[in-house]
Amino acid sequence: MLIGELAERTGTSRRLLRYYEEQGLLSSSRSPNGYRDYAESCVDRVLQVRGLLDAGLPTRIIKQILPCMDTPRATRISGATDETIATLERERDRMTDRIRCLERNRDAIADYLDAVRKAQDAARPQAVKPVEAAVLV
Template sequence: MCVRIGELSQETGVSVRALRYYEEEGLIRPARSANGYREFGDGAVEAVRQIRGMIESGLPTRIIREILPYLDGPAALMPEVPCAYMLGEVARQRDLLDQRIRSLTGNRDALDVYLRAARSAAVTADTAA
């Protein structure tokens, strides 16, 4: 089943403009119908969600473009001799993600502490009334 860009936008919550940008960056590659409309295949929704998640994680599109083909495929797809720069850049991005994960985990834990305290105060206020 093929979907057009507007339908893909609705399914993923990613704007049409962003989808066109993903295409310009080589992150997605739609087919074209006889009338020139973009047509996206079955895996497009999941691919766009995955791309969006990586972008939201802070990964630059140049890194996403390099690693995207290998995320769901066998390790045999890996290039025989990856460029040293790319290896270093991917490792640097992984370290940045680790830092973000630690920060997000700390923020989540702080929210949990707040919620526990607020709920406890609410229960205490309800029983006192």
């Protein structure tokens, strides 16, 4: 598939796809006219790279672990070096700290929203029920 189709199917800009290729995260072949030609498996690869980047991993680490990941849903165990394992442990711990921070911020925002809503509810005038008139017979 051409770069435009890959961009559309993954929601990734062409420029970013070329960057992934420069960084060794993605590969393509060249057609006779010089256009990049991507395999179908590149869709999963791009989505996997984007997920890892969103998780906070730098491209240099993603490049190290991609060979161990066949698809976003399967992991292949290979001869990871002690350095790679240590790097991944540091990244995992950094992500865990980031998740905790995000959870604290989410909870603080939720508490603030609850307080604001309660204050707004308290400030609203209460609906007055109409008094039924007594009918004199």
